[in-house]
Structures are given as structure tokens and as C-alpha cells.
Amino acid sequence: MDTLIVGFGLAGLAYTETLVLSNKTFHVIDAESSGSSAIAAGIYNPTVLKRFNMTWKGQELHAFALPFYQTIEKKLQHKINFPAPIFKLFGQAADHNQWAVAADRAGLSLFLDATIHSSSIAGVKSPYGFGKLNACGRIDTRTLIEVYRNSIANHYQQASFDYSAVEQLEDGLLYKGIHAQDIVFCEGYAMVNNPFFNGLPLVGSKGQILIIHAPELQSEAILKGPIFIAPLGDDLYWAGASFEQKDKTLATSPKGKAWLVAKIEQLIDVPYTIEEHLCHIRPTVLDRRPLLGTHKKYKNIHLLNGMGSRGVLTAPLAAKWLCDSIHEGIDLPREVDISRFEKIT
Ligand SMILES: Cc1cc2nc3c(=O)[nH]c(=O)nc-3n(C[C@H](O)[C@H](O)[C@H](O)COP(=O)(O)OP(=O)(O)OC[C@H]3O[C@@H](n4cnc5c(N)ncnc54)[C@H](O)[C@@H]3O)c2cc1C
Known part of the structure; x- marks a missing residue:
């Protein structure tokens, strides 16, 4: 078997799907204790509405994530993507000008509709009107995880991972009778308890x-x-x-x-x-970038974490970056590679 995946929130799910798409085999272990993905709104929006700008790699992550979830939706035959506009309610009249300037900027113009709406919305307090964002919506993360998990029942087990049970072999590793080439840890904030990676600055x-x-x-x-x-x-x-x-x-x-x-x-x-x-x-990180990469000493133990407050958009492409790095030897983008913290771990 190729990969043992520990943790089945958005990150673990994205990694599983990435392996499936490249015809690789896997086994998932998840404690089903609790996870950030299960309570998230699942909103996808590549802009920062407080500052009227784009998030880090917002457009690229959005362009990759949406088809990714559409493919899963088709495969599972279950609705998980709920496209919906976001109405940004302005807090003051001065926001109108900032909105108009932002809506004119390359990239942002794909999402921010330039019109300033002054009509009222039933039941909503909007004294300064609102602006509309397109190409946004919500992934029903709780349903996604549940339905996907059921679809991989034969490759899934509910258990808390025991780090001390990992045995290194010449041809991979062994975990309680499971033989795998690699382990990918996708534990969200619970990574702080993972002895292989808990030196990394996952602040939360x-x-x-x-x-x-x-x-x-x-x-x-x-x-x-x-x-x-x-x-x-x-x-x-x-x-x-x-x-x-x-x-x-x-x-x-x-x-x-x-x-x-x-x-x-x-x-x-x-x-x-x-x-x-x-x-x-x-699972937020000191420098607000994902935590991806391979353990310094154990070359078959990897990490997919640091999805921050944008897991829906970040997890699919981050999973692909990690998979390409492990299986194709393609370098991770420097900003996400855990080796950037080498000096402190
Ligand atoms: C209140 C709130 C609102 C949010 N809203 C949004 C939003 O609207 N849009 C958005 O994109 N993001 C949102 N996020 C962020 C998003 O939830 C995260 O980025 C994302 O869910 C992280 O996914 P993950 O898979 O890394 O971690 P998690 O979802 O936390 O999953 C980790 C999994 O690992 C398992 N696990 C951990 N340790 C072990 C172990 N030792 N053994 C076995 N299993 C283990 C857990 O049981 C869990 O299932 C929100 C977060 C919060 C808290």
C-alpha cells in the first residue's frame, strides 16, 4: 500500500482524493474526536474583505479547488457545493470608494462586482449598502467528509494514531500490521501533539x-x-x-x-x-502559510497542515503540491515548505 493518511478533515480528504486521482493506494486513520472542518462554514472566498484585497495565491487556489470539489460531487452523487454570492455590508460611506477601487484591480475584478447596492435587504441592517462578490459559496464540509468517508469504508479505520507504533523498515514502514511506503499526517491543530512535527510553529x-x-x-x-x-x-x-x-x-x-x-x-x-x-x-501558522513537507530524518513521514482559516480553498492544491513532491520529486513552493523553519525545529 502506498500511503497511510492520519486525519480525515479537509486536508486528509484532499490528500486521499489526490492519491485516488493518481491511482495510488491508501489507508486512512482518523480518531473522529473532533476537527475544525466539521464546524467550519465552508465558505470559499479568495478575497480579504476587511482590507479589500486578495488572499495569498487566492486566484490560483480558487481555480484549482472548485473543479476539485465538482469532481468529488459527481463521484459521490451528493450535493456539497452551494454557490452563493457574498454580500459585503459596508460599515461606513468611505468603504464605497475603496470597494470601487478594489473592484477595478486585476484579479479582484473577477470576484468583486463594482456596483454599490443601496437597496435594503429584508431583515438585514445595511445603512451604508453592500457590495456583491461573485464566484463564491459554501462547501458543506461536514456532509462532504461523512459521505466521502462512507465511500472509502474499506480503506478507513476509526482510531487514535499511536506515534510510538511506527516501525521503519527497509522498504517503507509498518504501523500495527499496516505496511505502507509513506505516512502523511493531516491532523489539523492536533499536530501540536505529534512528536514528529510538534516543533513547527502551528499557533492555532x-x-x-x-x-x-x-x-x-x-x-x-x-x-x-x-x-x-x-x-x-x-x-x-x-x-x-x-x-x-x-x-x-x-x-x-x-x-x-x-x-x-x-x-x-x-x-x-x-x-x-x-x-x-x-x-x-x-490550524494557523506563525507566517500564515501552510505547513507541507517531509520530516528531516524520516524521509517517508510527511506533513499536510497549516490550512489556517481557508482550508476549503487551500487543501486541494496543497495536497497536490505535497503529492507531487513525494512521488514526482517536484520541489514544494518555498513559502509552504516546512524546511523554512529548519532553524527553529
Ligand atoms: C470556526 C471556524 C470557522 C471556519 N470557517 C471556514 C470557512 O468558512 N472556510 C474555510 O475555508 N475554512 C474555514 N475554517 C478553517 C478550516 O476549518 C480549516 O482550515 C480546515 O478545516 C483544516 O482542516 P484539517 O484537515 O487540516 O484539520 P481538521 O479539520 O481539524 O481535521 C483533523 C482530523 O485529524 C484527526 N486527528 C487529529 N489527530 C489525530 C490522531 N492522532 N489520530 C487520528 N486522527 C487524528 C481529527 O479527528 C480530525 O478529523 C474555519 C475554522 C473554524 C474553527
Whole structure:
């Protein structure tokens, strides 16, 4: 067997699909404890709406990711991609000018519609109007992972990985009776417990979210004000998220909930009930770039991590970069290669 994949969030799934597309064999181990992918909104948007600019490699990641998910959608015969415009609600009149300038810029013009909309949206507080982003939407990450996992049931096992059970062999490695050429770790923030890679600066950023029921909102667009409010269907909306740097526990807090409620109320003026309060830790990195590459000493142990707050767009191309590096000997882009942190690990 070619590859043992540890972790089946967006990163592990993207790596699995990449191997499938190149006719390679795999086995997945996932603890099914919890993961960032399972609570993410799954929004894909290659722009930074706070600063009206593009994210790192935004256009390239977007161009690669969308066909990737469309292929999976067809294969699984299950709807996971929900294209939807994002309405960026302006916080002040001065935003109009910045929006118009940004919408004129190469790259950004593919996504930002130049029109400044001053019409009101039912149930939404938008005193300064809004701008519309195209080619955006939401991947239903929870369903994607569940349905994909069922489709690979014969190559999947639920278990917590035991790092001490890895045995190096002359022709690969052995893990509890599983013989593989390589291991690829895709553990999200749980990488901090992985003795092979925990020297890398995965800082993490906790996000709390609420799932709300707001039958009068009737929005099919994703709203972006102080937070995102994204439609999930059945009058449910995903509302979030906080960015917390200090607290690295997996517990929601009353303070986090109060913060989210205040932001929701800045954004909408219809009644709603809170259905769920969830949190997880985004696998963010000191220099805000993915963590990809091969262990310094063990050349068959690899890492696919650091998807940050943009896992939906980043994971597919990052998985391809890593796979090409392992199997084709193609150099990883320097910005994502873990060797950039050699001095501190
Ligand atoms: C509140 C919030 C909102 C977000 N919203 C968005 C969004 O709208 N759009 C977007 O693109 N991104 C979003 N993100 C970011 C996105 O969730 C992450 O970038 C992405 O999900 C990371 O995927 P991953 O596979 O690396 O990690 P995870 O999803 O955390 O998956 C890791 C998996 O590894 C398993 N695992 C870990 N350790 C072990 C072990 N030792 N043994 C076995 N299994 C193990 C876990 O069970 C888990 O299934 C959001 C994140 C948060 C927290």
C-alpha cells in the first residue's frame, strides 16, 4: 500500500482524493474526536474583505479547488457545493470608494462586482449598502467528509494514531500490521501533539460559532458584516466566527456566545433562536502559510497542515503540491515548505 493518511478533515480528504486521482493506494486513520472542518462554514472566498484585497495565491487556489470539489460531487452523487454570492455590508460611506477601487484591480475584478447596492435587504441592517462578490459559496464540509468517508469504508479505520507504533523498515514502514511506503499526517491543530512535527510553529486560532434559526431572514446570500451569516437551508444559518489567540481549549464559553450574539444583532433585525454553539481551533501558522513537507530524518513521514482559516480553498492544491513532491520529486513552493523553519525545529 502506498500511503497511510492520519486525519480525515479537509486536508486528509484532499490528500486521499489526490492519491485516488493518481491511482495510488491508501489507508486512512482518523480518531473522529473532533476537527475544525466539521464546524467550519465552508465558505470559499479568495478575497480579504476587511482590507479589500486578495488572499495569498487566492486566484490560483480558487481555480484549482472548485473543479476539485465538482469532481468529488459527481463521484459521490451528493450535493456539497452551494454557490452563493457574498454580500459585503459596508460599515461606513468611505468603504464605497475603496470597494470601487478594489473592484477595478486585476484579479479582484473577477470576484468583486463594482456596483454599490443601496437597496435594503429584508431583515438585514445595511445603512451604508453592500457590495456583491461573485464566484463564491459554501462547501458543506461536514456532509462532504461523512459521505466521502462512507465511500472509502474499506480503506478507513476509526482510531487514535499511536506515534510510538511506527516501525521503519527497509522498504517503507509498518504501523500495527499496516505496511505502507509513506505516512502523511493531516491532523489539523492536533499536530501540536505529534512528536514528529510538534516543533513547527502551528499557533492555532480558536473560533466559536452559533447555528441560529431565523425563519424571517430568508437570505440566500452569505452576509458579511462584523461576522459571516451563511444560509444552511431549513431557515438555519451559520453565524461566526470569533478569532481567539490565547485560549486553546475545545470548550465554548459564555463570553464567546455573548460576543457572537452582539455581532448577530449588529447585522440582522429579525427574531432568531440559537440552536447550537460550537468551537474548534483553526490550524494557523506563525507566517500564515501552510505547513507541507517531509520530516528531516524520516524521509517517508510527511506533513499536510497549516490550512489556517481557508482550508476549503487551500487543501486541494496543497495536497497536490505535497503529492507531487513525494512521488514526482517536484520541489514544494518555498513559502509552504516546512524546511523554512529548519532553524527553529
Ligand atoms: C470556526 C471556524 C470557522 C471556519 N470557517 C471556514 C470557512 O468558512 N472556510 C474555510 O475555508 N475554512 C474555514 N475554517 C478553517 C478550516 O476549518 C480549516 O482550515 C480546515 O478545516 C483544516 O482542516 P484539517 O484537515 O487540516 O484539520 P481538521 O479539520 O481539524 O481535521 C483533523 C482530523 O485529524 C484527526 N486527528 C487529529 N489527530 C489525530 C490522531 N492522532 N489520530 C487520528 N486522527 C487524528 C481529527 O479527528 C480530525 O478529523 C474555519 C475554522 C473554524 C474553527
